[in-house]
Amino acid sequence: MNLAIIGFILIIILMFVLIGEKMSPPMAFIILPLIAAVVSGASIADISLYVNDGLASILNTAVLFLFSISFFTLMSEQGLFDPLVDFVISKVGNKITAIFIAVLLVSTVAHLDGSGASTYLIAIPAFKPIMDKLGVKPVVFLGTVTGLMAAMNIIPWGGPTIRAASVAGVEVSDLYSFILPAVVVMFLLAIINAVINSRRKREGSVDGNINIVDLAGDVTSEPKTSKGLYIYNLVVTLIMLALLFIDTGLPMHFIFMVAYAFAILGNFRSVKEQGKKIQEYGNNAIVMTMTLFAVGIFIGVIEGSGMVEAMATTIINALPEFIAPHTHWFLALFSVPLMMVLGTDAFYFALLPIVIGIVEPFGISASTVAATFLITGTYGTYISPTVAANYVGVSLAGTTIGEHIKANLPIMWAASIITLIAATLLGVVQF
Structure with missing residues (x-):
């Protein structure tokens, strides 16, 4: 059977079982790609190679997840974030929107290193206690963060921008300067998204209004640790965050491993208690860690078998001939699902070069195509089931x-299309 057809069927079934919750993610990411590999005619040796390559690509992220989740669970349990929660609530009064804007500010700073995982690890634990107290649904809170991350994801030193610039053969700084007006639009959309989310009806509130001033002090009514231990936890966390931002050369997962080791040793004295807590925190992270390794199998199969490249080529070939001069624009309307289906590398390294080759004879420059894909495809990155950081x-x-x-x-997807239209009107994107 054609590789592209197998790939599309695999993606459709995967989305169906994940969104409809018909199958747990680890099982879906293990079983479905293996069936697809067998149907494609892959041998046992081929499948073994796909699996090994896929697992190798996901290993660091899985280790990062295991230790980071355990670390922040420990710190939350020990009350590290309670003073921050109490301070924010007491300062904003009844202005719930201000909390959501604060989420955007923290997410912006957290994403300066270009890492989606570190943004999640910094922004979500800091504000989740507040969101829980306000009755904000987790998907609404997460959607606020990801809306901002879409704009920050294409900073000049970020992976997507570097990929797009390398394919288009332009300087990264030149490409970013070119798309800057569209980036402003993206930040405005992130703010609008946050404001709308702040006004959505919340759990536990009939009319969606909660007097959050009454929550001030409730979170930290009783200290969970001694002052000395609190300062110790704060210092360990600040040093860890500093190392995440400073280019020390140390892997992010290793930094979390060391921080977690110091956190366990500082908070629990006896070996028996340490072992008990390690097991307890590990239980919280094990299911998602299994999911990450399963995602590795999925990525290994669809990339190693050639399904991704086949799907990208099929998509291009399916477009009507009269669309050829505007291929980049019409495909950009579907950048979000394309990013979710193809993944970041294939989106930029497989699909983008093909599109550039199609439209260049019609006077559309490679940098224009790169800009078009960059400002629209970024919205699909942090809702994709194949992006490991999203499980964090x-x-x-x-x-x-x-x-x-x-x-x-x-x-x-709506934000992506609005950005495309706005960028076209602003002259960033050529139709």
Whole structure:
């Protein structure tokens, strides 16, 4: 059977079982790609290679997830974030919108390193206690963060921009300067999204209005640790965050491993208690860690078998001939689902070069095509089930990847199309 057809069927079934919650993510990501590999005619040796390559690509993220979730669970349990929660609530009064704007500000700073995982790890634990107190649904909170991350994801030193610039053969700084007006639009859309989310009806509130001043002090009514231990936890966390932002050369997952080790040793004295807590925190992260390894199998199969490249080529060939001069624009309307289906690497390294080759004879420059794909495709990155960092986000927020897609895909896709239209009117994108 044609590889592209197998790939499309695999993606459709995967989305169906995840969004409809017909199958748990680990099982879906293990069983479905293996069936697809067998149907494609792959041998045992081929499948073994796909699986090994896929697992290798996901290993660091899985380790990061295991230790980061355990670390922040420990810190939350020990009350590290309670003073921050109490301070924010007491300062904003009844202005719930101000809290959502604060989420955007923290997410912006957290994403300066270009890492989606670190943004989730910093922004979500800091504000989740507040969101829980306000009755904000996890998918709404997560959607607010991802709306901002879409704009920050294409910073000049970010992976997508570097990929797009390399394919288009232009300087990264030149490409970013070119798309800057569209980036402003993206930040405005992130703010609008946050404001709308702040006014949505919340759980536990009939009319959606909650007097959050009454919550001030409730979160931290009783200290959970001694002052000395609190300062110790704060110092460990601040040092860890500093190392995440400073280019030390140390892997992010290793930084979390060391921070977690110091946190366990500082908070629990006896070996028996340490072992008990390690097991307890590990239980919280094990299911999602299994999911990440399963995602590795999925990625290994669809990339190693050539399904991704076949799907990209099929999509291009399916377009009517009269659309050829505007291929980049019409495909950009579907950038979000294309990003979710193809993944970041294939989106930029497989699909983008093909589109550039099609439209260049009609006077559309490679940088224009790169800009078009960059400002629209970024909205699909943080709702994609194949992006490992997203499992860090959904776990921290307390939701599932299926619920996240169901709730935020329409919003992100709409934002992508609005950005495309605005960028066209601003002259960033040429129709």
